Amino acid sequence: MPSAESDTGRKRKAHTKSRRGCGNCKLRRVKCDEAQPECKKCQAYGVSCNYDGDGSNELQHSGEGAFKIERPVPADDTIVEFGPQKLPTPPHEVPPGMLGYPLTLHDTDEVYRITEKDMDIFRRFRERTVMTIGTAQTVYTYRDVIFKLGCGHSYLTHVMFAMVLMHDRYLSDDPWGPPSNAETFHHYHGTAIFNSMLSKPIAHEEKDAMWGAAALLGAITIASMDAKTPEESWPLSPSSPSDLDWLRMSDGKKEVWKLADPMREDSIWRTALQYDFEKDPTPQSHRRPELETLLPYLTRLYAFDETSNGDGDPYHTATSIIMRLLPIQCTHSTILYFLSFLGHMDPAYRRLLHQKDPKAILLLAWWHAKMLDYPAWWLQRRAILECKAICMYLQRNYMQQTDIGKLLDFPKMMCGLAVSSEYARHVDQARSQAVA
Known part of the structure; x- marks a missing residue:
């Protein structure tokens, strides 16, 4: 040795x-x-x-x-110089020099030194967790490049550790249990350092790491949920100032996008993001005949006209995005199209969500229902609990409104609640035709 x-x-x-x-x-x-x-x-x-x-x-x-x-670990506490441009190993390896490497902590001169257990967390990030986040195109960036990038940016390594430990928890015998001390520790320091950096001018060499951390924190925010049942989930839970806080992360990501400019010429993200938005702008779609029976009710309830620009209509943008997403299967390759629902949310529509406006939260239920097509661990818990909670809330309070009652059938079916006999018949007919 x-x-x-x-x-x-x-x-x-x-x-x-x-x-x-x-x-x-x-x-x-x-x-x-x-x-x-x-x-x-x-x-x-x-x-x-x-x-x-x-x-x-x-x-x-x-x-x-x-x-x-x-x-x-160096016996004399020497800080090993191991910046992102000095790694001696190719991208398919966990750098052995990371053992004992010091990570900056928020608001203290002390450092956290990477242990052998942390080296195993690195391995789980590369071999398991990285395959479940981002898109099919960004996997390689996360696996090969951002992994090295974290060596020179402590907040990014803290965030990576927090995500892996959260993933561990979701795969454990107690997936809805509280986070471990280690998960809380790394989440706190990664987020605190990241937020403190946002208040300062961003150096060019920080931009790629900043966007990588923002993307991971976005997934962590969606996955972070205390509720264990629909009754504990919004909108059924008692009102709280923190209601829908997870939706605000899209605003933060948009600001980081402006600062980090991941589409710039020298960005490590450019190729992967170009693939999603330039080379393949129209994902392959498929028909869901059972949905087509609901479209007349959807367009009528929201007075939706695809030729309109929706001026003054707080539902228009959300409805337009949902309509475009209906024929698309949510997969690892198309997930960014579905996240655009959050990124393009009209402020007036978001205010209606906070007010538990029935038409606004119905659209959110449909979005959750479409997300349930994609079994990503960081999406599923929120999607299924909030989808059920919205359906139960609307069924209790607005079922007498015919169109809302009918439009609940799709999200109810996707989250496992009982649907109307009429819709069940349409679904059975559609499945029979598909088999034939």
Whole structure:
């Protein structure tokens, strides 16, 4: 095992290239000692050594031992210089130099040093959580680039840790239990440092990390929910100043978008976002015949005219987006189109939501219902609980309004509540036709 003294230098010595080194060392760009049957570098790194020269561009992992690096923290508390441009490993690895790396904490001169348990959190982020967030196109940015970016931006690493620990909780035997101390700790410091930076001029080298943190915090905000039943969920729960706070995150993300400009020429996000909004502007759609029976009621209730600009109509933008989303399946590739419902929310429409206006919250129920097509852990809890709560609230108070009563059938079906016999018949007919 390397000594603490040898760990603090971080300067790579000049050496001749190893022509007969193993495949993993070549991928990691480190000098192989060429020991047989397994080189010492692979043994120390927890991967299976391979000399077969099969040209694979992935590390050959050795089970659960992979990425659990055993390397001591520098005994003299030396701060290891390990900025985002100095990482010695390619993007498919957890950098071993992160063990003992100091993360800044909010409002204190103390630092938090990354532990071996944290290295395993890094691994779970790369191998599991990263596949559930963002879009199918941004996965590679999160997995390969933003992972390195977090090494030089403590708030981003705190936010990554908080997201993984939240994901762990949702996969546990008590998915709706309270957050762990570690999750709360990293969420607090990541958010506090991030917010303090927003009050200052943003340096160019911070922009990519800022947008990455904003995107992760957006998902965390949607996932953060204390309610365990529909009765504890808005709008059935007692009114509170914090009602619908999660919707405000879209305003914050829009401000960060302006500051970080993720579409600028040198942004790490540019390619992924260009794919979503420029190369493939029209997602593949599919018909849901059972929905078509409700469209006349939808257009009538909201007096919707797609040729109108909706001036003075607080429902127009929300209705227009819902109408465009109806034939689209919510998936990892199309999720950004569905999140546009939040990003383009009319302030007047949001005020109506806070007032529990029946037409306004009905549209939100339809949006939640469409989101239930996509089984993402950070979406499902809020979508199903609030969808049920809205349906129950409207059924108790506005069922006598014929159009609202009929339009409740779709969100009720999607969240598992009983629907009218007429709508159930339409659904059965549509499914039979689809099978035929």
